[in-house]
Amino acid sequence: MATLELKQITKSFDDTHVIKGVDLEVNDREFVVFVGPSGCGKSTLMRMIAGLESATSGDILIDGARMNEVGPADRGLAMVFQSYALYPHMTVEDNMGFSMRLAGVSKDKRREKVLEAAKILQLEPLLDRKPKALSGGQRQRVAIGRAIVRNPSIFLFDEPLSNLDAALRVQMRIELARLHEELDATMIYVTHDQIEAMTMADKIVVLQSGEVEQVGSPMELYHHPRNRFVAGFIGSPKMNFIDVELVSSDAEGVTIKLPGGETRQVPIDGAAHASGGALELGVRPEHLVLDEQGPMEGRIQVLERLGGQTSLYVQMGDNLLTIMADGDVAYRVNDSVRFGFSSDRAHLFDADGLSLAKLHRHPLAGLRRQDNRAPSDTVDQ
Amino acid sequence: MTTAKNQTVARAPAAPTTRSPLTSALLNRRLWLGVLGWTLALVIFFPIFWMIVTGFKTEAEAIADPSLIFSPTLENYAEVQSRAGYAKFALNSVVVAFGSTLLALLIAIPAAYSMAFLPTKRTKGTLLWMLSTKMLPPVGVLVPIYLLFRDTGLLDTRTGLVIVYTLMNLPIVVWMLYTFFKDMPKDILEAGRMDGAGTLQEVIYLLLPLTLPGIASTGLLAVILSWNEAFWSLNLTSSQAAPLTAYIASFSSPEGLFWAKLSAASTMAIAPILIFGWLTQKQMVRGLTFGAVK
Numbered sequence: 001m002a003t004l005e006l007k008q009i010t011k012s013f014d015d016t017h018v019i020k021g022v023d024l025e026v027n028d029r030e031f032v033v034f035v036g037p038s039g040c041g042k043s044t045l046m047r048m049i050a051g052l053e054s055a056t057s058g059d060i061l062i063d064g065a066r067m068n069e070v071g072p073a074d075r076g077l078a079m080v081f082q083s084y085a086l087y088p089h090m091t092v093e094d095n096m097g098f099s100m101r102l103a104g105v106s107k108d109k110r111r112e113k114v115l116e117a118a119k120i121l122q123l124e125p126l127l128d129r130k131p132k133a134l135s136g137g138q139r140q141r142v143a144i145g146r147a148i149v150r151n152p153s154i155f156l157f158d159e160p161l162s163n164l165d166a167a168l169r170v171q172m173r174i175e176l177a178r179l180h181e182e183l184d185a186t187m188i189y190v191t192h193d194q195i196e197a198m199t200m201a202d203k204i205v206v207l208q209s210g211e212v213e214q215v216g217s218p219m220e221l222y223h224h225p226r227n228r229f230v231a232g233f234i235g236s237p238k239m240n241f242i243d244v245e246l247v248s249s250d251a252e253g254v255t256i257k258l259p260g261g262e263t264r265q266v267p268i269d270g271a272a273h274a275s276g277g278a279l280e281l282g283v284r285p286e287h288l289v290l291d292e293q294g295p296m297e298g299r300i301q302v303l304e305r306l307g308g309q310t311s312l313y314v315q316m317g318d319n320l321l322t323i324m325a326d327g328d329v330a331y332r333v334n335d336s337v338r339f340g341f342s343s344d345r346a347h348l349f350d351a352d353g354l355s356l357a358k359l360h361r362h363p364l365a366g367l368r369r370q371d372n373r374a375p376s377d378t379v380d381q
Numbered sequence: 382m383t384t385a386k387n388q389t390v391a392r393a394p395a396a397p398t399t400r401s402p403l404t405s406a407l408l409n410r411r412l413w414l415g416v417l418g419w420t421l422a423l424v425i426f427f428p429i430f431w432m433i434v435t436g437f438k439t440e441a442e443a444i445a446d447p448s449l450i451f452s453p454t455l456e457n458y459a460e461v462q463s464r465a466g467y468a469k470f471a472l473n474s475v476v477v478a479f480g481s482t483l484l485a486l487l488i489a490i491p492a493a494y495s496m497a498f499l500p501t502k503r504t505k506g507t508l509l510w511m512l513s514t515k516m517l518p519p520v521g522v523l524v525p526i527y528l529l530f531r532d533t534g535l536l537d538t539r540t541g542l543v544i545v546y547t548l549m550n551l552p553i554v555v556w557m558l559y560t561f562f563k564d565m566p567k568d569i570l571e572a573g574r575m576d577g578a579g580t581l582q583e584v585i586y587l588l589l590p591l592t593l594p595g596i597a598s599t600g601l602l603a604v605i606l607s608w609n610e611a612f613w614s615l616n617l618t619s620s621q622a623a624p625l626t627a628y629i630a631s632f633s634s635p636e637g638l639f640w641a642k643l644s645a646a647s648t649m650a651i652a653p654i655l656i657f658g659w660l661t662q663k664q665m666v667r668g669l670t671f672g673a674v675k
Binding site for chain 2: 082083098102
């Protein structure tokens with residue numbers, strides 16, 4: 001059992017406010033990912049949870065107990081560092097057993113626990129090696145192993161995959177997800193990579209400039225972003241933003257005027273906004289549809305064929321839009337294309353960048369990661 | 382665009398021929414650097430060489446026209462040995478040099494730790510100030526220190542010399558350790574803290590083993606500086622605590638200048654540290670370039 005609660009956490013270095021009042025609840029056995037652009041304070045927030053950095057104000061509660069004044073080792077946490085931070089002068093076994101050595105655990109007991117963790121991570125043949133004789137992925141596994149032997153209530157991962165190459169990153173991502181199942185522990189994970197966030201998280205915390213922009217499940221953030229920042233940050237390629245004008249709104253949704261002059265209705269609640277007002281339409285590249293009769297038109301600037309899909313970069317007025325189209329589209333650069341969008345997947349943002357509420361909640365928005373598994377899976381694992 | 386393209390095409394076949402003048406220029410450069418290096422080394426080494434040679438000459442030969450042709454004699458060494466107890470001076474040198482080095486490291490390690498890992502706004506200033514004390518001519522504080530030593534009974538004691546040498550070397554030792562500690566990845570210490578290491582355990586299990594080459598070379602430098610120090614040892618000791626520098630000096634004053642004996646005494650005085658330096662050379666160089674090669 002391990003829950004974490006942050007209450008109005010702030011952090012300032014002299015006059016720089018890095019974290020500006022963060023509230024957060026992490027439930028037991030949850031996989032929570034902090035995501036945001038570099039400098040958003042996500043690492044600082046994690047370091048405060050770890051106890052490596054003190055909070056300027058606010059409370060950090062683990063299982064309901066205030067931890068602000070408790071040292072890092074006594075919080076019942078383990079952390080995996082971006083740089084692995086293995087002890088270079090110790091063997092893999094000594095690296096993993098270091099915390100127990102400090103705690104005065106006998107040598108036999110230490111070996112037993114290290115072997116147990118090594119088995120989970122397939123590190124057994126490497127126990128006598130020094131870190132410099134290991135590959136990047138192996139080092140990463142040792143760092144995770146060092147965390148496992150501490151038997152922590154909460155695991156902290158600080159951008160653990162960013163030093164690995166792309167193929168290894170995918171592999172480790174899967175391994176971490178498997179580990180989460182196996183250890184059944186609470187995990188907090190920091191990354192700037194939204195794909196890592198989307199694939200691993202039960203709950204994503206999007207941070208920007210030291211503030212929480214939105215907390216929610218991956219599908220919640222994808223389908224119901226609270227504001228323009230979250231909408232642009234989650235999803236790859238990035239969401240397209242198009243300036244539109246609000247024509248009218250009723251119970252069926254909002255009617256907007258698109259750049260070409262045509263109007264469309266989208267199922268979004270626009271009651272709070274006056275007609276004639278400027279709004280921003282947000283449509284993800286995968287929801288823009290090539291269509292001879294489509295309401296918008298643009299010229300193809302760049303065409304990236306990925307085989308299964310083709311990314312079209314289309315200039316429309318001042319905007320360069322991205323359209324994910326079928327792999328076999330016959331267009332060429334400089335061709336003029338007409339396109340539309342699926343209106344129930346469209347988003348609208350007001351002048352402050354806040355989302356207008358959708359009329360219908362997406363059916364998968366409440367999906368948790370566990371829900372992806374068939375019930376029989378859980379029994380077998 | 383087209384001209385640039387043409388140029389690269391035209392230059393392509395010429396490439397192999399341009400390489401050989403380049404490599405010969407490089408070789409030339411290395412040759413000259415080698416000559417320069419050796420010349421410098423010989424210039425620096427010459428006085429030591431001459432001193433060793435002079436130690437094996439008779440007094441008459443020593444003051445005659447410089448010559449490398451003479452019949453070597455050990456009489457200077459015999460006489461020097463019979464007159465003054467070399468062993469006593471040597472022991473003082475060893476005790477004082479290693480004692481002061483140990484004490485300096487003991488003080489400097491915590492100091493450098495706090496400056497490297499828990500810096501404040503004034504850390505840089507403090508470091509500079511510490512170094513600036515090395516720019517003060519020692520003679521400027523001779524009288525106050527002499528009086529302090531006299532009043533506290535430290536004159537002509539090893540303890541007194543250890544204290545002075547420690548203070549003398551402390552700025553350099555702190556600076557060097559500071560730079561070595563700075564090179565240590567902070568993550569490793571933080572990982573240690575997450576694993577439950579207190580400050581002392583962090584230092585003993587992680588910091589010291591990982592910066593050992595740096596600490597060793599710092600210690601070696603401190604030993605050498607203390608061993609060679611003459612100003613304070615001549616002024617603050619007379620007989621009991623006098624180290625080898627005082628031993629050498631004792632051959633110059635009372636009986637006029639006897640070059641051959643003086644040389645023999647000097648050779649015996651520098652021999653231990655020279656051998657020590659030779660043996661630890663690898664460690665020294667490794668330590669002094671520790672940050673550079675990372």
